[in-house]
Amino acid sequence: MGEGVKSVHITNYYHPSSGGVKSNYDSLLQAADSYKRHVCLIVPGETDKVERVGKYGKIYFVKAKHAPFFDRRYRLITPFHYLQTGTPIREILLQEMPDMIEIYDNYALTLLAGIIRKGYFKALGRPMLVYFTGERFDTIFKSFVSDGKLAHWFCRRLMGNYNLAMFDYFIANSSFVAEELFESVLKKFNPNRSERFFNFCWRFFNSSPKDFEERVVICPRGVDTKHFSPSRKSKDFQTKMRKRFGIPENARILLSSTRISPEKNIELLPEVMKILSSDGEDYRLLVAGAGPKKEWLLEKSKQLPQGKIILLGHLDKETLADYYANVDVFIHPNPREPFGNVVLEAMASGVSIVVPNSGGILSYANRENAWLTEPTPQAFAETIKAVFSNEELRESKIAKSLEAASRNSKKKAIERLFETYDRIYCRFRLNFGKNASK
Numbered sequence: 001m002g003e004g005v006k007s008v009h010i011t012n013y014y015h016p017s018s019g020g021v022k023s024n025y026d027s028l029l030q031a032a033d034s035y036k037r038h039v040c041l042i043v044p045g046e047t048d049k050v051e052r053v054g055k056y057g058k059i060y061f062v063k064a065k066h067a068p069f070f071d072r073r074y075r076l077i078t079p080f081h082y083l084q085t086g087t088p089i090r091e092i093l094l095q096e097m098p099d100m101i102e103i104y105d106n107y108a109l110t111l112l113a114g115i116i117r118k119g120y121f122k123a124l125g126r127p128m129l130v131y132f133t134g135e136r137f138d139t140i141f142k143s144f145v146s147d148g149k150l151a152h153w154f155c156r157r158l159m160g161n162y163n164l165a166m167f168d169y170f171i172a173n174s175s176f177v178a179e180e181l182f183e184s185v186l187k188k189f190n191p192n193r194s195e196r197f198f199n200f201c202w203r204f205f206n207s208s209p210k211d212f213e214e215r216v217v218i219c220p221r222g223v224d225t226k227h228f229s230p231s232r233k234s235k236d237f238q239t240k241m242r243k244r245f246g247i248p249e250n251a252r253i254l255l256s257s258t259r260i261s262p263e264k265n266i267e268l269l270p271e272v273m274k275i276l277s278s279d280g281e282d283y284r285l286l287v288a289g290a291g292p293k294k295e296w297l298l299e300k301s302k303q304l305p306q307g308k309i310i311l312l313g314h315l316d317k318e319t320l321a322d323y324y325a326n327v328d329v330f331i332h333p334n335p336r337e338p339f340g341n342v343v344l345e346a347m348a349s350g351v352s353i354v355v356p357n358s359g360g361i362l363s364y365a366n367r368e369n370a371w372l373t374e375p376t377p378q379a380f381a382e383t384i385k386a387v388f389s390n391e392e393l394r395e396s397k398i399a400k401s402l403e404a405a406s407r408n409s410k411k412k413a414i415e416r417l418f419e420t421y422d423r424i425y426c427r428f429r430l431n432f433g434k435n436a437s438k
Contacts, residue, residue, distance in 0.1 A: 041060070101128070352398060
């Protein structure tokens with residue numbers, strides 16, 4: 001992709017405090033000038049407005065209402081923003097005339113790709129349609145709706161028969177997330193589905209599941225190793241932190257930075273602290289973040305001895321980086337984390353890491369650079385205590401975690417992503433032509 005090629009990225013997950021999604025798209029926009037690539041982002045906002053990010057980057061905020069469920073901090077672009085001629089998304093796309101449209105959404109935005117594939121937006125031509133996924137739909141559905149067999153069937157059929165049938169290429173941020181794509185489409189994972197109906201769905205969208213595995217690419221995200229760094233370790237910050245929250249000098253400080261939401265397995269945190277509170281050592285947990293279970297976590301913290309769990313709220317990037325570098329241990333409770341930007345940020349900050357032994361975190365975390373454990377309260381508590389039992393092992397793991405963060409730097413991740421766009425766009429043009437349907 002060169003200077004004349006435009007990419008438009010559309011998501012409902014971009015929010016001032018949305019963590020990894022905002023961070024990753026901001027990085028992409030900021031890199032646009034360096035790579036001389038036209039990168040445009042379309043996200044929901046309070047009002048319609050446009051923000052420039054250098055010469056090549058641009059953000060369109062489309063006026064949208066708050067989401068009616070899950071997390072009401074987020075706004076929601078719906079099909080009504082793009083179904084008919086003259087709607088906001090259509091007007092933006094006609095103004096930009098992108099060569100590639102990437103959609104990061106499992107719900108309200110995927111139909112846009114289907115409309116384009118069906119030829120109901122001919123004025124736009126035929127851009128390459130990319131499905132980016134940074135989470136597993138089945139995890140979200142399990143956390144917010146249901147975890148039964150019918151729910152599992154629904155997730156597989158929605159993804160396999162509908163969402164994925166509308167796109168040309170697929171990008172996942174980890175092997176763990178990509179597994180859901182394969183499990184939704186490939187026949188070997190769906191022995192009892194109706195192949196006739198499955199094939200009908202793909203034909204309806206002028207598509208085919210042929211060579212599906214070859215059209216799935218894994219592109220891990222990256223961390224800003226200049227911003228998140230051990231150089232931020234400061235005796236002065238540690239003193240002020242302890243004084244502000246009434247933390248004794250001998251107390252061991254833990255930190256968790258995450259969206260306080262059901263899919264993040266937040267329920268584990270108070271249970272872990274309950275066990276640690278019965279230990280002879282003094283452990284304190286700082287929780288950075290916001291979300292729909294904030295009040296629940298606050299009530300749970302009141303059931304523990306005072307000051308054991310301290311909610312910091314949403315922290316800006318600068319403040320969060322200081323906390324990472326000045327606590328004793330970073331813990332992350334989610335065993336089904338899609339990728340885990342916050343874990344990578346903590347590793348880059350030179351702090352000991354305790355995480356579940358599953359999920360997308362294993363893209364970069366292993367037993368050499370982190371403490372991996374079963375996602376149970378007792379296992380987590382025992383592992384946290386083990387961090388402090390061996391100074392030599394702790395220093396070794398921190399050194400290797402810094403190396404892992406360096407291998408997954410933001411610069412390398414952006415290079416990898418742009419190279420991926422180049423490769424699949426060339427293949428798209430070769431196989432389908434600029435204005436062809438598959």
